[in-house]
Amino acid sequence: SLPCRSDATAEKEMTLAIIKPDGLYDNYTDKIKNAISDSGFRILNERLVQLDEDAAMSFYAEHSSRSFFSDLVSGPVLIMVLEKENAVADWRTLIGPTDASKAKITHPNSIRAMCGKDLQRNCVHGSDSLQSAQREISFFFKEKSPGSGSMGHDEL
Ligand code: GDP
Numbered sequence: 319s320l321p322c323r324s325d326a327t328a329e330k331e332m333t334l335a336i337i338k339p340d341g342l343y344d345n346y347t348d349k350i351k352n353a354i355s356d357s358g359f360r361i362l363n364e365r366l367v368q369l370d371e372d373a374a375m376s377f378y379a380e381h382s383s384r385s386f387f388s389d390l391v392s393g394p395v396l397i398m399v400l401e402k403e404n405a406v407a408d409w410r411t412l413i414g415p416t417d418a419s420k421a422k423i424t425h426p427n428s429i430r431a432m433c434g435k436d437l438q439r440n441c442v443h444g445s446d447s448l449q450s451a452q453r454e455i456s457f458f459f460k461e462k463s464p465g466s467g468s469m470g471h472d473e474l
């Protein structure tokens with residue numbers, strides 16, 4: 319018969335979480351980190367960084383033509399790599415829908431319901447696919463190649 323896979327050997331996945339400037343300003347970091355560990359994620363790596371507008375634009379490449387993009391993550395942000403089984407989908411579930419004002423009604427236990435305000439100020443980011451997660455983790459954590467220039471995020 320096939321060997322049973324225990325939890326210890328089950329395949330882990332990584333996703334990128336960000337506490338956006340609005341979440342940091344309102345001091346939600348501890349509550350968010352408690353929700354993260356209570357839900358079985360492990361924080362593998364974290365960095366507090368200051369994103370300038372160019373870095374914010376390249377992070378949100380798919381939104382860079384829309385007027386609100388530069389406000390989204392320009393400023394101080396806490397970047398975290400989260401690990402667990404099914405991390406990408408489970409983190410999206412835990413943060414809740416994009417519009418925090420709606421999340422307060424439809425997903426009252428979600429992180430965005432707890433600390434977000436509206437469609438733009440929703441306090442946290444989560445990668446939307448495994449592919450996005452890999453791109454976003456590399457954006458913040460891969461060593462810069464020589465001559466690649468500043469990525470525009472300064473360690474705080
Ligand atoms: P997410 O994956 O749930 O974060 O949502 P999206 O990828 O669609 O958008 C990225 C971020 O842009 C959201 O988290 C919001 O902060 C912001 N955003 C999305 N849609 C809108 C919008 O219609 N208006 C404004 N002002 N901000 C938006």
Ligand code: MG
Binds near residue numbers: 446
């Ligand atoms: Mg998105």
